[in-house]
Amino acid sequence: MGITSTARRTRAEIAVSIAALAAGSLILTACSGSSDSAGKLDGIYYVKDVNGTSDLGQLVVKGSNVSHHEYSCDGVYEEPDVTSTGEFNKDQSQIIWTVAGDDTRNRRTGTEPISTSSTSISVSGSAYVRDNSDAGKALLDAFKAKCKK
Missing domain, CATH: 1.20.5 (Single alpha-helices involved in coiled-coils or other helix-helix interfaces)
Structure with a gap:
């Protein structure tokens, strides 16, 4: 028992x-x-003619952290010409820029409103497309072709 x-x-x-x-x-x-x-939202996003220039804008998202880089044809796969860092606010409706780049053309200061979709993030009305989307691949291919000229 x-x-x-x-x-x-x-x-x-x-x-x-x-x-x-x-x-x-x-x-x-x-x-x-x-x-x-x-x-x-984690990933890499691109926009052409960032800040009214012919530079390529790159937005890198890792969790709530965001970095923004600008590349000219000279440095598309090297060091960016301009870098800024920030973070999303709690409801991911804005980016709060914490460190602005050194370039005087840089407008990444304060806060900027954003909207998102599965393939893009719009920052103050400029649509950054995900790098692995069809639009992202086309944008990168066009930028590379332009830079080869």
Whole structure:
């Protein structure tokens, strides 16, 4: 009788442990869901003729952090001519620029309103397209072709 009672108790303890692990897993999954939605925008986006120049604008999003780079034909795959950094506000409706680039043409200061879709981020009305989208690939190909001239 003692062995049967011990086996039942052990099975009950295992069942309780499994239930606790499952509940903990659900809680962790629920908590991580909010960070997944914040990461939906993660990636690289481009716009042509940034700030009224013939430069290529690049927006890099990692979580709530944003960096903005401007490339001329001379440095499209080297150091950017202008770099600014910022972060999204809580509801991701604005970018708050925290460090402006050194170039006097740089307009990335203060806050700028944004809107998003699955393939683009519009910053103050300028649409930056995701690099791996059809529009992004076409924009990069056109910029490279222009720079080869």
